[in-house]
Amino acid sequence: MKKATRRQTKAHNDRLILKTIYDKGEISRADIARLTGLTRTTVSDAVAAWMGNGLVAEVGVGRSARGKPPILLSVVDDARHLIGIDLADNVFRGAVVDLRGGIRCRHSLPVDERDGDAALAVVYELVGELVAAASSSILGIGIGAPGLMDPRRGVVRNAVNLDWHDLPLGYLLEERYQLPVYIANDCQVAALAECTFGRGRDVSNLIVIQVGRGVGAGIVLNRSLYCGDGCGAGEIGHVKFVDPGDRCRCGHRGCLETLVSTRAIVRRARAIALDDPGSALHRFAVEPGAIDLDAVFGAFQAGDEQVRSAIADVARVLGRAVAGLVCTLNVECVILAGRVTRFGQEWVELIRDEVGRAALAALADETQIQITELDADIVVLGAAALILSHELGLV
Amino acid sequence: MKKATRRQTKAHNDRLILKTIYDKGEISRADIARLTGLTRTTVSDAVAAWMGNGLVAEVGVGRSARGKPPILLSVVDDARHLIGIDLADNVFRGAVVDLRGGIRCRHSLPVDERDGDAALAVVYELVGELVAAASSSILGIGIGAPGLMDPRRGVVRNAVNLDWHDLPLGYLLEERYQLPVYIANDCQVAALAECTFGRGRDVSNLIVIQVGRGVGAGIVLNRSLYCGDGCGAGEIGHVKFVDPGDRCRCGHRGCLETLVSTRAIVRRARAIALDDPGSALHRFAVEPGAIDLDAVFGAFQAGDEQVRSAIADVARVLGRAVAGLVCTLNVECVILAGRVTRFGQEWVELIRDEVGRAALAALADETQIQITELDADIVVLGAAALILSHELGLV
Numbered sequence: 001m002k003k004a005t006r007r008q009t010k011a012h013n014d015r016l017i018l019k020t021i022y023d024k025g026e027i028s029r030a031d032i033a034r035l036t037g038l039t040r041t042t043v044s045d046a047v048a049a050w051m052g053n054g055l056v057a058e059v060g061v062g063r064s065a066r067g068k069p070p071i072l073l074s075v076v077d078d079a080r081h082l083i084g085i086d087l088a089d090n091v092f093r094g095a096v097v098d099l100r101g102g103i104r105c106r107h108s109l110p111v112d113e114r115d116g117d118a119a120l121a122v123v124y125e126l127v128g129e130l131v132a133a134a135s136s137s138i139l140g141i142g143i144g145a146p147g148l149m150d151p152r153r154g155v156v157r158n159a160v161n162l163d164w165h166d167l168p169l170g171y172l173l174e175e176r177y178q179l180p181v182y183i184a185n186d187c188q189v190a191a192l193a194e195c196t197f198g199r200g201r202d203v204s205n206l207i208v209i210q211v212g213r214g215v216g217a218g219i220v221l222n223r224s225l226y227c228g229d230g231c232g233a234g235e236i237g238h239v240k241f242v243d244p245g246d247r248c249r250c251g252h253r254g255c256l257e258t259l260v261s262t263r264a265i266v267r268r269a270r271a272i273a274l275d276d277p278g279s280a281l282h283r284f285a286v287e288p289g290a291i292d293l294d295a296v297f298g299a300f301q302a303g304d305e306q307v308r309s310a311i312a313d314v315a316r317v318l319g320r321a322v323a324g325l326v327c328t329l330n331v332e333c334v335i336l337a338g339r340v341t342r343f344g345q346e347w348v349e350l351i352r353d354e355v356g357r358a359a360l361a362a363l364a365d366e367t368q369i370q371i372t373e374l375d376a377d378i379v380v381l382g383a384a385a386l387i388l389s390h391e392l393g394l395v
Numbered sequence: 396m397k398k399a400t401r402r403q404t405k406a407h408n409d410r411l412i413l414k415t416i417y418d419k420g421e422i423s424r425a426d427i428a429r430l431t432g433l434t435r436t437t438v439s440d441a442v443a444a445w446m447g448n449g450l451v452a453e454v455g456v457g458r459s460a461r462g463k464p465p466i467l468l469s470v471v472d473d474a475r476h477l478i479g480i481d482l483a484d485n486v487f488r489g490a491v492v493d494l495r496g497g498i499r500c501r502h503s504l505p506v507d508e509r510d511g512d513a514a515l516a517v518v519y520e521l522v523g524e525l526v527a528a529a530s531s532s533i534l535g536i537g538i539g540a541p542g543l544m545d546p547r548r549g550v551v552r553n554a555v556n557l558d559w560h561d562l563p564l565g566y567l568l569e570e571r572y573q574l575p576v577y578i579a580n581d582c583q584v585a586a587l588a589e590c591t592f593g594r595g596r597d598v599s600n601l602i603v604i605q606v607g608r609g610v611g612a613g614i615v616l617n618r619s620l621y622c623g624d625g626c627g628a629g630e631i632g633h634v635k636f637v638d639p640g641d642r643c644r645c646g647h648r649g650c651l652e653t654l655v656s657t658r659a660i661v662r663r664a665r666a667i668a669l670d671d672p673g674s675a676l677h678r679f680a681v682e683p684g685a686i687d688l689d690a691v692f693g694a695f696q697a698g699d700e701q702v703r704s705a706i707a708d709v710a711r712v713l714g715r716a717v718a719g720l721v722c723t724l725n726v727e728c729v730i731l732a733g734r735v736t737r738f739g740q741e742w743v744e745l746i747r748d749e750v751g752r753a754a755l756a757a758l759a760d761e762t763q764i765q766i767t768e769l770d771a772d773i774v775v776l777g778a779a780a781l782i783l784s785h786e787l788g789l790v
Contacts, residue, residue, distance in 0.1 A: 005432070006404075009401075009404055037400070148757060157757075158757065203624075204624065205623065205624055217723070219723075219724075221616065221621060226616060226724075227725075228600065228724055228725025228726065229598075229599065229600050229725055229726060229727040229761065230725050230727075230757070230758060230761045231725070232722075232725040232755065232757065232758045232761075233723065233724055233725040234723065235722045235723075235725070235755050235758060236719075236722055236723055238722055238754065238755040239718055239719045239722045239723075239753060239754060239755075240715065240718060240752065240753035240754075250755055250756070251756065252752065252753070252755075252756075320635065323634055323635060324631075324634045324719050324723075325723065327627075327630045327631055327633055327634045328612070328614075328628065328629065328630075328631055328634075328719075328720065328723060328724075329614075329621075329623055329628055329723075330622075330623025330624055330625050330626070330627040330628040330630070331623065331624060332624040332625075357635065357647065358634060358635035358647070359633065359634060359635075360627065360630050360633035360634075360645055360647075361645070361646065361647075362543060362552075362553065362625070362627065363625060363627045363630060366624065366625045366627075
């Protein structure tokens with residue numbers, strides 16, 4: 001609890017007015033005053049300031065029961081641009097994003113297993129390209145990165161795949177581009193993307209579960225990203241699920257990630273190719289290493305029984321993990337993201353069934369479980385939302 | 396985000412000043428102004444109002460480097476009394492509690508398997524006794540009850556053991572005693588007790604895990620109780636842990652509760668008594684139903700190998716569940732409560748070991764896992780803290 005001063009009150013009310021315009025799409029000054037309970041003068045002054053710096057514009061005339069029809073205000077989507085960066089995979093992806101999550105341009109660069117300073121050079125190149133491509137004043141740079149982050153200091157504490165340890169990425173980028181930089185874990189920003197631009201726009205509490213090479217969750221509670229004391233909240237991929245289980249890259253065995261990630265699925269498919277002459281994948285028996293997620297998905301779609309049974313197993317294990325989250329946090333909305341979501345509605349149904357079996361019925365019944373609509377842009381959009389949240393209070 | 400008006404600002408600042416005095420124990424007006432950043436006038440006016448209604452008093456004179464020594468202020472512990480009620484077990488417990496969590500008097504009534512209206516009559520009798528026993532003006536009644544609560548409406552949605560379904564307990568008690576009434580789940584208020592009066596006074600995020608007849612967690616994030624969309628957060632006792640497992644009272648099989656609750660422990664001990672002539676419990680073989688938690692604890696303390704091995708199993712399963720919470724929420728503090736904590740430090744060590752094996756190392760290392768110091772009063776104190784939080788903003 002901190003003191004509320006007049007200056008804070010004004011800043012709070014200014015942001016509240018901008019957020020009201022943003023959330024409503026188009027709205028008159030009178031309706032803002034009605035909705036917020038603020039005086040017409042306070043609203044008019046704030047609107048004048050936001051119009052002065054180009055974030056808000058008068059966009060037309062509304063209807064009125066009697067008297068002069070009101071002038072409608074709207075946030076100017078392209079008034080500022082956001083640079084969103086996704087470092088989660090072996091291709092670094094980025095985009096110039098407008099204030100509504102519209103993607104103005106995309107760019108990506110292969111990492112090709114580079115790490116350390118070489119990987120950092122790829123980030124510089126990617127950000128440089130995007131900064132040059134932005135056609136409007138840039139509000140900031142947002143980064144979603146794999147591993148343990150410290151968002152308060154802008155430091156990558158530990159990103160194993162990139163061999164980054166205590167890397168002050170925020171500071172380095174701020175120095176280089178003279179722009180505000182915000183960093184968070186990729187799964188955590190994915191959750192922010194959902195609550196800003198996705199299915200979670202109207203909910204208070206949600207969890208996004210990303211299942212790709214890694215497995216992790218992002219948790220939004222009371223419409224704020226919850227990161228935990230060490231910023232490690234959502235590291236569900238490294239909870240032990242089976243004993244002893246396969247070795248995980250975290251050093252333990254039997255973690256959830258070893259059972260449901262894309263690598264786990266491909267590994268199972270390779271075993272099927274070798275062991276099961278009845279499977280369509282058996283044609284890979286001479287070179288099982290050639291099996292990738294595309295090949296597994298092809299066999300799944302073709303109705304290969306062994307592959308379908310393996311995918312059902314994976315869905316059940318993931319469902320068990322989701323049941324744990326549902327009972328722990330009782331959020332109304334669980335959103336699935338990452339490359340494994342390509343197995344589609346059937347796979348989601350299997351997860352839902354397992355949640356129904358493995359979680360308290362009253363809670364399972366109240367929880368929606370769905371695939372993201374933001375597709376592969378989810379982390380880039382979440383990184384952009386991180387900027388919107390910090391710079392304008394719009395999340 | 397709601398508008399900040401002057402009246403809200405004043406109410407906010409008044410509570411901030413009271414909380415500052417409460418948290419600091421003894422403090423001068425000048426130091427309050429310094430700490431909060433509020434003006435001396437604002438502080439003096441608020442202090443005068445709190446002194447006027449007896450909540451704050453001048454308690455002495457502080458030291459000063461030069462000039463007049465400052466007058467110290469303190470919250471008057473007995474200025475108001477809180478009625479805290481714990482309905483979690485087969486004995487309803489209650490206490491008159493002062494503003495610091497000091498217990499002024501205790502009272503408890505056996506439920507003797509009564510439920511429905513008969514159980515409600517026991518609540519009335521208990522509250523009536525405590526209201527009569529309070530020696531100061533009563534700030535409110537707080538209730539910690541098992542099952543699904545709706546704290547916003549003061550309704551018990553579902554308490555299976557008491558056969559209460561959609562019972563408007565808050566309304567009934569408010570009508571009867573003309574006092575504010577606050578209701579929450581017993582495990583949830585236990586977490587509030589820890590962050591107000593217990594080990595969690597100085598931490599932002601904590602989880603309390605109660606292991607007794609039932610198993611559940613209470614979650615405090617950013618020093619606020621997190622209840623979830625349906626108020627069911629923390630229902631970890633009903634996550635499926637084994638397949639198929641024993642029948643649970645929730646209707647499913649293999650829930651955590653069927654493995655680690657006092658009933659699960661007693662059930663295992665009874666099996667040992669029947670099957671294992673080497674165990675000290677074998678003397679109960681003719682009447683295994685006579686084994687209760689005391690008998691199990693006696694055998695554990697006496698070093699009975701079978702019993703010790705069963706308790707170690709239970710600790711490992713619970714440790715696995717704690718690992719899930721640690722990776723999901725990355726809280727700095729996990730506190731164990733409930734009757735199973737009598738197995739003590741050895742049992743906690745086994746849980747810690749399992750968390751080390753089953754959670755991401757960086758997160759496990761940063762998490763303290765401890766037994767509560769509030770003992771069997773934890774729910775009563777949490778119910779009292781619920782009143783403090785709502786009525787005075789002191790949590």
